[in-house]
Amino acid sequence: MVYANSNALSHPDLGGAQAVKILISGGFGAGKTTMVSAISEIKPLRTEERLSQIGASVDDLTGVAGKTTTTVALDFGRITISPEVVLYLFGTPGQDRFWFMWKELSAGALGAVVLADTRRLTDCFGALDFFETRGIPFIVAVNCFDGAERYDEDEVRHALDIDSRVPVVFCDARQRSSSKQVLVRLLEYLMLAARAVTFGPPRLAGRPRAACLLRKSRDHLDTHVVARHG
Amino acid sequence: MKGAASFGDGDPGPLVRPFAVTRGRAGRDLHGLDILTLVMTARPEAEHAGLDREYREILRLCQHRALSIAEIAAHMDLLLAAVKVLVSDLIDNGYLIHRPPPAVMARPDINLLQAVLDGVRKL
Numbered sequence: 599m600v601y602a603n604s605n606a607l608s609h610p611d612l613g614g615a616q617a618v619k620i621l622i623s624g625g626f627g628a629g630k631t632t633m634v635s636a637i638s639e640i641k642p643l644r645t646e647e648r649l650s651q652i653g654a655s656v657d658d659l660t661g662v663a664g665k666t667t668t669t670v671a672l673d674f675g676r677i678t679i680s681p682e683v684v685l686y687l688f689g690t691p692g693q694d695r696f697w698f699m700w701k702e703l704s705a706g707a708l709g710a711v712v713l714a715d716t717r718r719l720t721d722c723f724g725a726l727d728f729f730e731t732r733g734i735p736f737i738v739a740v741n742c743f744d745g746a747e748r749y750d751e752d753e754v755r756h757a758l759d760i761d762s763r764v765p766v767v768f769c770d771a772r773q774r775s776s777s778k779q780v781l782v783r784l785l786e787y788l789m790l791a792a793r794a795v796t797f798g799p800p801r802l803a804g805r806p807r808a809a810c811l812l813r814k815s816r817d818h819l820d821t822h823v824v825a826r827h828g
Numbered sequence: 829m830k831g832a833a834s835f836g837d838g839d840p841g842p843l844v845r846p847f848a849v850t851r852g853r854a855g856r857d858l859h860g861l862d863i864l865t866l867v868m869t870a871r872p873e874a875e876h877a878g879l880d881r882e883y884r885e886i887l888r889l890c891q892h893r894a895l896s897i898a899e900i901a902a903h904m905d906l907l908l909a910a911v912k913v914l915v916s917d918l919i920d921n922g923y924l925i926h927r928p929p930p931a932v933m934a935r936p937d938i939n940l941l942q943a944v945l946d947g948v949r950k951l
Contacts, residue, residue: 646907688898782949
């Protein structure tokens, strides 16, 4: 977009202002909004987009009053990095029918945090697939819910079937310091990825992801296998 | 639903109003506006007087600082699509200056990543 640069030059008022974003994703109820709330400098904001925005342009909405319009809510927070740089944290809509919204959200994103809930691990498969197939770098943050079984990093990595270089961290999304640490790990990983000459191909898209999560019990270890569709 | 509380006689409701304020226009390629496009008011307040309420509100929000489209939409309780139309009008008429978010690059800007990392560490 040529006008972008010429605009910046002719209007020095915007200075070096830049807005960047990181996506906080995961299944419904995985703690996305909780994490955004924990670390945002402002109370998370909510905005809405029409579902009819899907991909195509809608030229004229005259007479829309008679139609039903469905909207999807987007929650986001803000962290002022410097006088020039503002970081926005967007919680991705947690339901499959809002996948279309992820496209605009992920365009230009620095990277993503995929929040995983070990009680419902398959819920984050959709997010993993989305970022892998589009080559958007992400880390996995296991949100340690009270009362949930604890697993170690290898168990989670194996269950999610992710690239061995993708960091897996454990967090409490309610805690500011813990959520901050997740962002630090993501950014360190992003820098590592950006510096690498070749970071390798993303996980082969379309390969079925099977979660074999060891379910700990008092008497025995039982292998719980769930297969992902599609 | 947002705006449900103010669903009174004079207000046709949260779904109709956004399209009413844009006079039915939406969805065109509006300066390539993105949810993270930053905008800032370029003209003094004295010149805003003749404008519609929503335009004046946007100019007030962005008077002293660059704000993203997403933040404007949240503050005004309007759909992103509606805010893009309004902001585009204001850009067309020289009331707002704007800057798109960093372009999608094959290789991310290391300096930018470092700045963000340093900023987050300082939290």
